Amino acid sequence: MPNFLKGFNICGGKKVNDKLEQSLLNIDKESFQNDLIDWFEAEQRNLPWRENKDPYRVWVSEIMLQQTRVDTVIPYFNRFIEWFPTLDDFAEADEEKILKAWEGLGYYSRVRNLHSAVKEVKETYNSVVPDSPEEISKLKGVGPYTAGAILSIAYGKPEPAVDGNVMRVLSRILVIDEDIAKPKTRKTFEKAVRALISHENPSAFNQALMELGALICTPGKPACLLCPVQKHCQAFAAGIQTELPVKIQKKKTRDVPIVAAVLKNERDEFLIHKRSSEGLLANLWEFPNYEMHTSIQPKRAFFEASFLESYRTDVKLSDSFTMLDHVFSHLVWKIDAYRGSLLTDIEESVMKEQNLKWVSKEELEQYAFPVSHQKIWKSYQQTYVMD
Structure with a gap:
């Protein structure tokens, strides 16, 4: 355990909430939002799923990107959209072709759940992906992250989309020292995003957090000198950025x-x-x-x-x-x-x-x-x- 964590209860509760609230008070939210979004709009990668905000394309890309690197996903996404250009095309496709399109990405339950959910959207919502947290979260395979990503990126809703990149970035920005391997920790980061997210441009804000984690605020040794929000980073100010995030649990194989x-x-x-x-x-x-x-x-x-x-x-x-x-x-x-x-x-x-x-x-x-x-x-x- 890092030295700065010794003696601190990372199990949650009031102490964690109080510390998060204090960290949020130390941030100039408007300045943080502007710095982050300005950087993203100038430096974002040219990725095929960013060509438009079609919720179907956003949905497919987010499912593909779970546990898979961006560079790996790009050719799969392009082929998938070529084979199934619309939500209806995918809903009507047979499983053999779907599995072939997914071949090599692994975690095949993801595409099966996606297919099941897309068929439900076609039948229940007239092929329009729901734009409310309550409805979209009922779809098979759509967890809090996927729901937040679709709602914020495609529909401009100020909903949190917390993935590993976002947890790493915010653990450093706000010195959140809860164990990110524990599922309950996600709630802390969702609360942090809700407090910080831009209501004027939630799509760019959430994508910017993800992009920052992928390109600058990387695991191990982040590129702090290149970070557009370095002045807002409380871990950098304390010199503990390389000690975060905390991840203690590790599955045995x-x-x-x-x-x-x-x-x-x-x-x-x-x-x-x-x-x-x-x-x-x-x-x-x-x-x-x-x-x-x-x-x-x-x-x-x-x-x-x-x-x-x-x-x-x-x-x-x-x-x-x-x-x-x-x-x-x-x-x-x-x-x-x-x-x-x-x-x-x-x-x-x-x-x-x-x-x-x-x-x-x-x-x-x-x-x-x-x-x-x-x-x-x-x-x-x-x-x-x-x-």
Whole structure:
């Protein structure tokens, strides 16, 4: 814990509220708003979702930007809007195409919730995204941040949109020393934004806070000498800007060993499997794979035995061509991938029952795969030059 926090109760309550109120009193709000917005309007990045304030585009971009870097999102956003230019286009799209559009972004529940919510907007609100906090917050997957972002950016409502960037910026500006890893801390930052937000231009204000956190007030060592609101920053004045924000909690991950295989038949087709409609990476396609539950049996033998048990067919694996780690928030897949072939055909009834398909190289590109299996396929092609 940083020295300046010792002896301070960061658990919330009256002491936190009193300290926040005092910090807010120390800020010239109008000057802070003007400095922040003037900087944003002069220096903001040219991003495709800022071309207009269409609430559908704002909504899509905000969902994509959750847990994903801006540079990564740009090509996905452009393709998504090309495929689904309007809210109605997206509402009417089938899930296979939606998952393909999202392929590589991860956290697929985000796009499923978005699709469900957009269909509700089409049916209930005549394809107009609600502009009230009460109605928009009822939509599936729309939490406080997304609601605030849409309402402020698209509709000009003075609603807080508190993400990690905003918490980092305001923790330094106002010396908010609550643990940002705790969900309840968001309320403190929402209260701070409500007190500071420009009612004349809430769209620019909220975007400016996010932009400042992304470009200037970064994690670790912020670029304070370039900061447009440095004179308002109470952490900078106290020389403690690098000690904020406070983030104490950290989730532990567990390793999950997996053995996978790219299996090809005599027709140069590849076997793929559709994941369950529930749970992690639901409805995405993958190469056959199994979690290793033993360290005694060799991986190759374990896969062959598991495959026979699953599909009543013998398979023969040859060499392992790649090993990779894929990190989720709560676990790490440690994948060892082999090439192989079937010794006998899988019965058609089993293929259908187990959601299996034989597809050509060209057809395979049409299916949505999780990033880990995209990497397996890429490595396979590089290793064997598609013999």
